[in-house]
Amino acid sequence: MSFSRDEIIETIRMVQAENLDIRTITLGISLRDCTGESVFDVAEKIYRKLIDTAENLVPVAKELEAEFGIPIVNKRISVTPIAIVAESCREKDLTPVAEAMDRAAKELNIDFIGGFSALVQKGFTKGDINLINSIPEALSSTERVCASVNVASTRAGINMDAVLAMGHVIKKTAELTADRDGIGCAKLVVFANAVEDNPFMAGAFHGTGEAETTVNIGISGPGVVNTVIRRLGEDADFGELAEAVKRTAFKITRAGELIGREAAKRLGASFGVIDLSLAPTPAVGDSIANILEAMGLERCGAPGTTAALMLLNDAVKKGGAMAASYVGGFPAPSYR
Protein backbone atom coordinates (compact mmCIF):
# COMPACT_ATOMS: atom_id res chain seq x y z
CA MET A 1 0.00 0.00 0.00
CA SER A 2 1.43 3.37 -0.87
CA PHE A 3 0.49 6.91 -0.04
CA SER A 4 -0.12 9.97 -2.05
CA ARG A 5 2.36 12.79 -1.82
CA ASP A 6 -0.24 14.97 -0.14
CA GLU A 7 -0.82 12.46 2.63
CA ILE A 8 2.86 12.22 3.39
CA ILE A 9 3.25 15.98 3.33
CA GLU A 10 0.24 16.41 5.60
CA THR A 11 1.81 14.23 8.29
CA ILE A 12 5.21 15.87 8.00
CA ARG A 13 3.62 19.29 8.16
CA MET A 14 1.59 18.30 11.24
CA VAL A 15 4.73 17.28 13.11
CA GLN A 16 7.18 19.90 11.92
CA ALA A 17 5.06 23.00 11.53
CA GLU A 18 1.95 22.47 13.65
CA ASN A 19 3.37 21.01 16.85
CA LEU A 20 1.73 17.59 16.60
CA ASP A 21 3.22 15.41 19.29
CA ILE A 22 2.49 12.65 21.72
CA ARG A 23 2.04 14.69 24.85
CA THR A 24 2.76 11.86 27.21
CA ILE A 25 3.37 8.19 27.66
CA THR A 26 2.21 7.40 31.15
CA LEU A 27 3.07 4.04 32.62
CA GLY A 28 0.54 3.07 35.25
CA ILE A 29 2.03 0.85 37.93
CA SER A 30 0.08 -0.93 40.63
CA LEU A 31 1.64 -0.54 44.09
CA ARG A 32 -0.88 -2.75 45.82
CA ASP A 33 1.91 -5.17 46.73
CA CYS A 34 3.93 -2.44 48.49
CA THR A 35 1.97 -2.15 51.72
CA GLY A 36 3.55 -2.40 55.16
CA GLU A 37 3.31 -1.22 58.74
CA SER A 38 6.10 1.30 58.64
CA VAL A 39 6.08 4.23 56.25
CA PHE A 40 9.81 3.82 55.67
CA ASP A 41 9.35 0.18 54.67
CA VAL A 42 6.58 1.15 52.30
CA ALA A 43 8.69 3.94 50.82
CA GLU A 44 11.57 1.56 50.20
CA LYS A 45 9.30 -1.06 48.60
CA ILE A 46 7.76 1.56 46.35
CA TYR A 47 11.18 2.86 45.31
CA ARG A 48 12.35 -0.66 44.42
CA LYS A 49 9.22 -1.51 42.51
CA LEU A 50 9.29 1.71 40.49
CA ILE A 51 12.94 1.29 39.58
CA ASP A 52 12.41 -2.34 38.54
CA THR A 53 9.20 -1.83 36.60
CA ALA A 54 9.83 1.44 34.80
CA GLU A 55 13.48 0.88 33.98
CA ASN A 56 12.83 0.80 30.23
CA LEU A 57 10.19 3.49 29.96
CA VAL A 58 12.45 6.36 28.90
CA PRO A 59 14.68 4.29 26.57
CA VAL A 60 11.62 2.79 24.84
CA ALA A 61 10.00 6.20 24.46
CA LYS A 62 13.19 7.54 22.87
CA GLU A 63 13.34 4.57 20.50
CA LEU A 64 9.76 5.11 19.38
CA GLU A 65 10.34 8.81 18.95
CA ALA A 66 13.24 8.08 16.61
CA GLU A 67 11.52 5.33 14.63
CA PHE A 68 8.20 7.02 14.06
CA GLY A 69 9.44 10.58 13.93
CA ILE A 70 6.78 11.93 16.28
CA PRO A 71 8.09 13.68 19.40
CA ILE A 72 7.07 12.23 22.75
CA VAL A 73 7.15 15.19 25.07
CA ASN A 74 6.68 13.65 28.51
CA LYS A 75 7.42 10.32 30.08
CA ARG A 76 5.42 9.82 33.24
CA ILE A 77 4.37 7.28 35.82
CA SER A 78 1.10 6.96 37.66
CA VAL A 79 0.71 4.75 40.70
CA THR A 80 -2.02 3.33 42.90
CA PRO A 81 -3.39 6.07 45.20
CA ILE A 82 -0.86 6.25 48.01
CA ALA A 83 -3.63 6.62 50.62
CA ILE A 84 -4.53 2.97 49.86
CA VAL A 85 -0.95 1.69 49.76
CA ALA A 86 0.00 3.42 53.03
CA GLU A 87 -3.26 2.66 54.83
CA SER A 88 -1.70 0.40 57.44
CA CYS A 89 1.32 2.55 58.26
CA ARG A 90 1.74 3.53 61.92
CA GLU A 91 3.22 6.92 61.13
CA LYS A 92 0.94 9.81 60.27
CA ASP A 93 3.34 11.65 57.99
CA LEU A 94 3.52 10.10 54.51
CA THR A 95 6.14 12.52 53.16
CA PRO A 96 8.84 9.78 53.05
CA VAL A 97 6.73 7.98 50.43
CA ALA A 98 6.59 11.10 48.27
CA GLU A 99 10.33 11.50 48.66
CA ALA A 100 10.93 7.92 47.57
CA MET A 101 8.70 8.49 44.51
CA ASP A 102 10.65 11.64 43.69
CA ARG A 103 13.96 9.84 44.02
CA ALA A 104 12.80 7.06 41.69
CA ALA A 105 11.46 9.59 39.16
CA LYS A 106 14.77 11.43 39.07
CA GLU A 107 16.75 8.26 38.69
CA LEU A 108 14.52 7.00 35.86
CA ASN A 109 14.51 10.39 34.15
CA ILE A 110 10.72 10.58 34.42
CA ASP A 111 9.15 14.02 34.12
CA PHE A 112 6.34 13.54 36.61
CA ILE A 113 4.98 10.84 38.85
CA GLY A 114 1.33 11.01 39.88
CA GLY A 115 -0.62 9.11 42.46
CA PHE A 116 0.05 10.80 45.79
CA SER A 117 -3.71 10.62 45.91
CA ALA A 118 -6.78 9.85 47.95
CA LEU A 119 -10.34 9.11 46.87
CA VAL A 120 -12.66 10.57 49.49
CA GLN A 121 -15.87 11.38 47.63
CA LYS A 122 -17.90 9.59 50.29
CA GLY A 123 -15.73 9.57 53.39
CA PHE A 124 -12.26 9.30 54.86
CA THR A 125 -10.25 6.34 56.05
CA LYS A 126 -7.21 6.69 58.27
CA GLY A 127 -4.92 6.52 55.25
CA ASP A 128 -6.90 9.20 53.40
CA ILE A 129 -6.60 11.64 56.33
CA ASN A 130 -2.88 10.97 56.72
CA LEU A 131 -2.35 11.55 53.03
CA ILE A 132 -4.33 14.79 52.87
CA ASN A 133 -2.44 16.09 55.90
CA SER A 134 0.89 15.21 54.27
CA ILE A 135 0.22 16.90 50.92
CA PRO A 136 1.66 20.39 51.69
CA GLU A 137 4.88 19.00 53.10
CA ALA A 138 5.17 16.32 50.39
CA LEU A 139 4.66 18.74 47.50
CA SER A 140 7.05 21.33 48.88
CA SER A 141 9.86 18.88 49.58
CA THR A 142 9.68 17.06 46.22
CA GLU A 143 10.03 18.16 42.62
CA ARG A 144 8.23 15.68 40.39
CA VAL A 145 5.53 14.17 42.58
CA CYS A 146 1.94 15.13 41.81
CA ALA A 147 -0.96 14.84 44.22
CA SER A 148 -4.70 14.63 43.69
CA VAL A 149 -7.78 14.22 45.81
CA ASN A 150 -11.18 13.22 44.49
CA VAL A 151 -13.76 14.99 46.62
CA ALA A 152 -16.96 14.35 44.72
CA SER A 153 -18.67 12.06 42.25
CA THR A 154 -21.99 12.15 40.43
CA ARG A 155 -23.15 9.09 42.34
CA ALA A 156 -21.87 9.90 45.81
CA GLY A 157 -22.28 13.69 45.80
CA ILE A 158 -19.82 16.15 47.29
CA ASN A 159 -17.84 15.48 50.43
CA MET A 160 -17.93 19.02 51.84
CA ASP A 161 -15.55 18.19 54.69
CA ALA A 162 -13.00 17.20 52.08
CA VAL A 163 -13.65 20.40 50.12
CA LEU A 164 -12.98 22.45 53.24
CA ALA A 165 -9.85 20.45 54.04
CA MET A 166 -8.54 20.89 50.49
CA GLY A 167 -9.00 24.64 50.76
CA HIS A 168 -6.61 24.62 53.69
CA VAL A 169 -4.24 22.20 51.93
CA ILE A 170 -4.02 24.46 48.89
CA LYS A 171 -3.28 27.52 51.03
CA LYS A 172 -0.68 25.71 53.09
CA THR A 173 1.00 24.28 49.97
CA ALA A 174 1.16 27.73 48.40
CA GLU A 175 2.66 29.16 51.60
CA LEU A 176 5.32 26.47 51.82
CA THR A 177 6.39 27.05 48.22
CA ALA A 178 5.89 30.83 48.25
CA ASP A 179 9.56 31.40 47.39
CA ARG A 180 9.08 29.32 44.20
CA ASP A 181 5.91 31.01 42.87
CA GLY A 182 3.72 28.57 44.80
CA ILE A 183 4.76 25.74 42.47
CA GLY A 184 3.43 23.15 44.95
CA CYS A 185 -0.13 23.99 43.95
CA ALA A 186 0.64 23.39 40.28
CA LYS A 187 1.23 19.75 41.21
CA LEU A 188 -2.08 19.36 43.02
CA VAL A 189 -5.50 18.58 41.59
CA VAL A 190 -8.81 18.53 43.43
CA PHE A 191 -11.21 16.39 41.42
CA ALA A 192 -14.84 15.66 40.97
CA ASN A 193 -15.42 12.42 39.03
CA ALA A 194 -11.75 11.49 38.74
CA VAL A 195 -11.07 8.81 36.12
CA GLU A 196 -8.84 5.85 36.92
CA ASP A 197 -6.72 5.87 33.80
CA ASN A 198 -6.01 9.53 33.17
CA PRO A 199 -2.51 9.93 31.68
CA PHE A 200 -2.37 13.69 32.22
CA MET A 201 -0.73 15.29 35.24
CA ALA A 202 -1.22 16.43 37.90
CA GLY A 203 -4.29 14.26 38.25
CA ALA A 204 -2.96 10.93 37.03
CA PHE A 205 -3.25 7.90 39.26
CA HIS A 206 -3.44 4.17 38.63
CA GLY A 207 -6.96 3.09 39.51
CA THR A 208 -7.69 0.06 41.63
CA GLY A 209 -9.48 -1.65 38.74
CA GLU A 210 -6.47 -1.42 36.43
CA ALA A 211 -3.97 -4.12 35.42
CA GLU A 212 -0.56 -4.53 37.02
CA THR A 213 1.09 -2.19 34.51
CA THR A 214 -0.60 -0.25 31.72
CA VAL A 215 0.52 2.21 29.11
CA ASN A 216 -1.76 5.23 28.69
CA ILE A 217 -1.25 7.83 26.02
CA GLY A 218 -2.06 11.52 26.00
CA ILE A 219 -2.11 13.11 22.56
CA SER A 220 -1.86 16.69 21.54
CA GLY A 221 -2.62 18.75 18.52
CA PRO A 222 -4.49 22.04 18.98
CA GLY A 223 -2.12 23.51 16.37
CA VAL A 224 -3.16 20.90 13.81
CA VAL A 225 -6.88 21.39 14.42
CA ASN A 226 -6.41 25.15 14.29
CA THR A 227 -4.76 25.03 10.88
CA VAL A 228 -7.41 22.72 9.47
CA ILE A 229 -10.21 25.00 10.62
CA ARG A 230 -8.50 28.14 9.31
CA ARG A 231 -8.07 26.45 5.95
CA LEU A 232 -11.84 25.84 5.76
CA GLY A 233 -12.45 29.54 5.33
CA GLU A 234 -15.39 31.61 6.52
CA ASP A 235 -18.00 29.91 4.42
CA ALA A 236 -18.02 26.52 6.12
CA ASP A 237 -21.20 25.55 7.94
CA PHE A 238 -21.34 23.59 11.19
CA GLY A 239 -21.52 20.27 9.40
CA GLU A 240 -18.34 20.94 7.43
CA LEU A 241 -16.63 22.28 10.53
CA ALA A 242 -17.45 19.20 12.61
CA GLU A 243 -16.40 16.94 9.76
CA ALA A 244 -13.00 18.65 9.46
CA VAL A 245 -12.37 18.41 13.20
CA LYS A 246 -13.42 14.75 13.28
CA ARG A 247 -11.09 13.82 10.43
CA THR A 248 -8.20 15.58 12.09
CA ALA A 249 -8.90 14.09 15.52
CA PHE A 250 -8.95 10.69 13.85
CA LYS A 251 -5.50 11.16 12.38
CA ILE A 252 -3.97 12.53 15.56
CA THR A 253 -5.44 9.73 17.62
CA ARG A 254 -4.19 7.08 15.22
CA ALA A 255 -0.66 8.32 15.74
CA GLY A 256 -1.21 7.90 19.49
CA GLU A 257 -2.70 4.45 19.01
CA LEU A 258 0.31 3.29 17.01
CA ILE A 259 2.81 4.56 19.56
CA GLY A 260 0.76 3.24 22.49
CA ARG A 261 0.45 -0.29 21.12
CA GLU A 262 4.10 -0.43 20.25
CA ALA A 263 5.16 0.96 23.64
CA ALA A 264 2.97 -1.55 25.50
CA LYS A 265 4.48 -4.39 23.51
CA ARG A 266 8.04 -3.32 24.14
CA LEU A 267 7.46 -2.65 27.83
CA GLY A 268 5.58 -5.90 28.41
CA ALA A 269 2.59 -3.97 29.73
CA SER A 270 -1.08 -3.85 28.80
CA PHE A 271 -2.20 -1.06 26.52
CA GLY A 272 -4.56 1.16 28.48
CA VAL A 273 -6.28 4.11 26.85
CA ILE A 274 -5.70 7.13 24.70
CA ASP A 275 -6.92 10.25 26.38
CA LEU A 276 -8.98 12.12 23.81
CA SER A 277 -8.40 15.68 24.73
CA LEU A 278 -6.47 18.31 22.85
CA ALA A 279 -3.80 19.06 25.44
CA PRO A 280 -2.66 22.62 24.77
CA THR A 281 0.82 24.00 25.54
CA PRO A 282 2.29 27.44 26.05
CA ALA A 283 3.88 27.18 22.55
CA VAL A 284 2.61 29.82 20.13
CA GLY A 285 -0.22 28.43 18.01
CA ASP A 286 -0.84 25.47 20.29
CA SER A 287 -3.88 26.85 22.07
CA ILE A 288 -7.55 25.91 22.31
CA ALA A 289 -8.59 29.58 22.39
CA ASN A 290 -7.06 29.99 18.92
CA ILE A 291 -9.23 27.15 17.64
CA LEU A 292 -12.37 28.70 19.07
CA GLU A 293 -11.47 31.98 17.40
CA ALA A 294 -10.78 30.16 14.14
CA MET A 295 -14.29 28.73 14.42
CA GLY A 296 -15.63 32.24 14.16
CA LEU A 297 -15.72 33.52 17.71
CA GLU A 298 -14.63 37.17 17.92
CA ARG A 299 -12.63 36.46 20.99
CA CYS A 300 -12.39 33.52 23.39
CA GLY A 301 -14.75 34.29 26.28
CA ALA A 302 -17.26 36.19 24.16
CA PRO A 303 -20.88 34.94 23.94
CA GLY A 304 -20.87 31.57 22.15
CA THR A 305 -17.63 30.32 23.70
CA THR A 306 -19.32 27.44 25.49
CA ALA A 307 -21.22 26.40 22.40
CA ALA A 308 -18.06 26.49 20.29
CA LEU A 309 -16.15 24.50 22.90
CA MET A 310 -18.95 21.94 23.07
CA LEU A 311 -18.98 21.57 19.29
CA LEU A 312 -15.22 21.16 19.20
CA ASN A 313 -15.20 18.71 22.10
CA ASP A 314 -17.95 16.60 20.62
CA ALA A 315 -16.23 16.35 17.23
CA VAL A 316 -12.83 15.56 18.76
CA LYS A 317 -14.27 12.73 20.87
CA LYS A 318 -16.24 11.30 17.95
CA GLY A 319 -13.31 11.35 15.56
CA GLY A 320 -10.95 10.03 18.20
CA ALA A 321 -13.23 7.25 19.41
CA MET A 322 -13.26 5.75 15.94
CA ALA A 323 -9.46 5.84 15.74
CA ALA A 324 -8.60 4.17 19.01
CA SER A 325 -9.23 0.70 20.32
CA TYR A 326 -9.58 1.95 23.88
CA VAL A 327 -10.33 5.52 24.82
CA GLY A 328 -10.47 7.44 28.02
CA GLY A 329 -10.56 10.98 29.26
CA PHE A 330 -14.23 11.53 28.51
CA PRO A 331 -15.22 13.05 31.80
CA ALA A 332 -12.17 15.23 32.21
CA PRO A 333 -11.17 17.09 29.07
CA SER A 334 -8.51 19.64 29.82
CA TYR A 335 -8.93 23.01 28.19
CA ARG A 336 -6.99 26.15 28.70
Add this chain to the structure above:
Amino acid sequence: MEILVTLDTIKNYEGSEVLKFPPGSLVTKEARIFAASKGIKIYVGDELLREPFPVNSQPAKKAVISVIGEDRVGIIAGVSEVLAKNNVNILDITQTSIEGLFTMIMVVDISGCAVSFEDLKKLLEERGKSLSVRVDAQREEVFRFMHRI
Protein backbone atom coordinates in the same frame (compact mmCIF):
# COMPACT_ATOMS: atom_id res chain seq x y z
CA MET B 1 -5.85 -24.25 39.45
CA GLU B 2 -5.50 -21.28 37.17
CA ILE B 3 -8.73 -20.26 35.55
CA LEU B 4 -7.30 -17.19 33.84
CA VAL B 5 -3.68 -16.68 32.82
CA THR B 6 -2.79 -13.04 32.17
CA LEU B 7 0.28 -11.14 31.06
CA ASP B 8 1.40 -10.77 34.66
CA THR B 9 1.11 -14.47 35.38
CA ILE B 10 3.53 -15.13 32.52
CA LYS B 11 5.83 -12.35 33.73
CA ASN B 12 6.26 -14.17 37.02
CA TYR B 13 7.71 -17.10 35.09
CA GLU B 14 10.03 -15.05 32.87
CA GLY B 15 13.15 -17.04 32.07
CA SER B 16 11.46 -20.43 31.82
CA GLU B 17 11.08 -22.03 28.41
CA VAL B 18 7.99 -24.11 28.89
CA LEU B 19 4.95 -23.30 31.01
CA LYS B 20 2.25 -25.83 31.77
CA PHE B 21 -1.20 -24.95 32.92
CA PRO B 22 -4.00 -27.35 33.83
CA PRO B 23 -6.55 -28.29 31.16
CA GLY B 24 -9.26 -25.69 30.73
CA SER B 25 -7.11 -22.67 31.67
CA LEU B 26 -7.80 -19.56 29.66
CA VAL B 27 -4.73 -17.69 28.40
CA THR B 28 -5.30 -14.11 27.28
CA LYS B 29 -3.99 -12.99 23.92
CA GLU B 30 -1.79 -10.37 25.59
CA ALA B 31 -0.19 -13.13 27.63
CA ARG B 32 0.39 -15.26 24.52
CA ILE B 33 1.98 -12.36 22.66
CA PHE B 34 4.29 -11.67 25.59
CA ALA B 35 5.21 -15.34 25.90
CA ALA B 36 5.93 -15.56 22.18
CA SER B 37 8.20 -12.51 22.36
CA LYS B 38 10.17 -14.12 25.19
CA GLY B 39 10.28 -17.50 23.48
CA ILE B 40 8.16 -19.20 26.12
CA LYS B 41 6.00 -22.13 25.01
CA ILE B 42 2.68 -22.54 26.78
CA TYR B 43 0.92 -25.84 27.27
CA VAL B 44 -2.67 -26.05 28.45
CA GLY B 45 -3.05 -29.65 29.54
CA ASP B 46 -1.11 -31.53 26.87
CA GLU B 47 -1.91 -29.11 24.12
CA LEU B 48 0.67 -26.59 22.90
CA LEU B 49 -0.89 -23.17 22.41
CA ARG B 50 -0.38 -21.69 18.99
CA GLU B 51 1.58 -18.47 18.82
CA PRO B 52 -0.83 -15.59 18.30
CA PHE B 53 -1.07 -14.22 14.82
CA PRO B 54 0.54 -10.81 15.07
CA VAL B 55 -1.92 -8.03 14.36
CA ASN B 56 -0.47 -4.81 13.02
CA SER B 57 3.02 -5.87 13.88
CA GLN B 58 4.64 -6.93 10.65
CA PRO B 59 8.29 -5.92 10.87
CA ALA B 60 9.06 -2.60 9.28
CA LYS B 61 9.83 -2.91 5.61
CA LYS B 62 9.37 0.60 4.37
CA ALA B 63 10.31 4.02 5.59
CA VAL B 64 9.62 7.56 4.48
CA ILE B 65 12.55 9.95 4.23
CA SER B 66 11.88 13.65 4.03
CA VAL B 67 14.40 16.33 3.17
CA ILE B 68 13.49 19.93 3.87
CA GLY B 69 15.67 22.97 3.24
CA GLU B 70 16.93 25.30 0.57
CA ASP B 71 17.30 23.83 -2.86
CA ARG B 72 20.85 23.34 -4.07
CA VAL B 73 22.96 21.07 -6.21
CA GLY B 74 23.65 17.59 -4.90
CA ILE B 75 20.89 17.01 -2.33
CA ILE B 76 19.42 13.96 -4.05
CA ALA B 77 22.87 12.61 -4.88
CA GLY B 78 24.06 13.10 -1.30
CA VAL B 79 21.09 11.41 0.31
CA SER B 80 20.88 8.55 -2.14
CA GLU B 81 24.57 7.85 -1.72
CA VAL B 82 24.00 7.16 1.98
CA LEU B 83 21.06 4.92 1.08
CA ALA B 84 22.96 3.00 -1.60
CA LYS B 85 25.90 2.38 0.72
CA ASN B 86 23.57 0.76 3.24
CA ASN B 87 21.63 -1.34 0.76
CA VAL B 88 18.43 0.68 0.98
CA ASN B 89 16.30 0.63 -2.15
CA ILE B 90 14.44 3.77 -3.24
CA LEU B 91 10.87 2.91 -4.24
CA ASP B 92 9.51 6.35 -4.93
CA ILE B 93 10.81 9.87 -4.96
CA THR B 94 8.99 13.17 -5.26
CA GLN B 95 9.71 16.85 -4.87
CA THR B 96 7.52 19.72 -3.83
CA SER B 97 7.57 22.77 -1.60
CA ILE B 98 6.10 23.18 1.88
CA GLU B 99 5.74 26.80 2.88
CA GLY B 100 8.28 27.87 0.28
CA LEU B 101 10.93 25.36 1.29
CA PHE B 102 12.30 22.69 -0.98
CA THR B 103 10.92 19.33 0.09
CA MET B 104 11.93 15.95 -1.18
CA ILE B 105 10.14 12.82 -0.10
CA MET B 106 11.44 9.32 -0.65
CA VAL B 107 9.71 6.06 0.10
CA VAL B 108 12.38 3.43 0.64
CA ASP B 109 12.62 -0.28 1.29
CA ILE B 110 14.64 -0.94 4.43
CA SER B 111 14.17 -4.70 4.66
CA GLY B 112 17.72 -5.29 3.44
CA CYS B 113 19.27 -2.35 5.27
CA ALA B 114 22.82 -3.05 6.42
CA VAL B 115 22.53 -1.00 9.63
CA SER B 116 19.78 -0.53 12.22
CA PHE B 117 17.07 2.02 11.51
CA GLU B 118 18.43 4.25 14.24
CA ASP B 119 21.92 4.24 12.75
CA LEU B 120 20.56 4.88 9.27
CA LYS B 121 18.70 7.86 10.66
CA LYS B 122 21.87 9.20 12.23
CA LEU B 123 23.83 8.79 9.00
CA LEU B 124 21.12 10.62 7.10
CA GLU B 125 21.03 13.42 9.65
CA GLU B 126 24.78 13.86 9.41
CA ARG B 127 24.62 13.98 5.64
CA GLY B 128 21.77 16.48 5.92
CA LYS B 129 23.92 18.72 8.07
CA SER B 130 26.73 18.77 5.53
CA LEU B 131 24.19 19.72 2.85
CA SER B 132 22.50 22.23 5.21
CA VAL B 133 19.09 20.58 4.90
CA ARG B 134 16.97 18.75 7.44
CA VAL B 135 16.68 15.03 6.78
CA ASP B 136 14.16 12.94 8.66
CA ALA B 137 13.29 9.26 8.45
CA GLN B 138 10.07 7.74 9.75
CA ARG B 139 8.75 4.22 9.65
CA GLU B 140 5.97 3.85 7.15
CA GLU B 141 3.45 2.66 9.77
CA VAL B 142 2.85 6.22 10.90
CA PHE B 143 1.39 7.08 7.52
CA ARG B 144 -0.53 3.83 7.27
CA PHE B 145 -2.13 4.42 10.67
CA MET B 146 -2.98 8.05 10.02
CA HIS B 147 -4.29 7.82 6.49
CA ARG B 148 -5.73 4.32 6.11
CA ILE B 149 -8.43 2.61 8.09
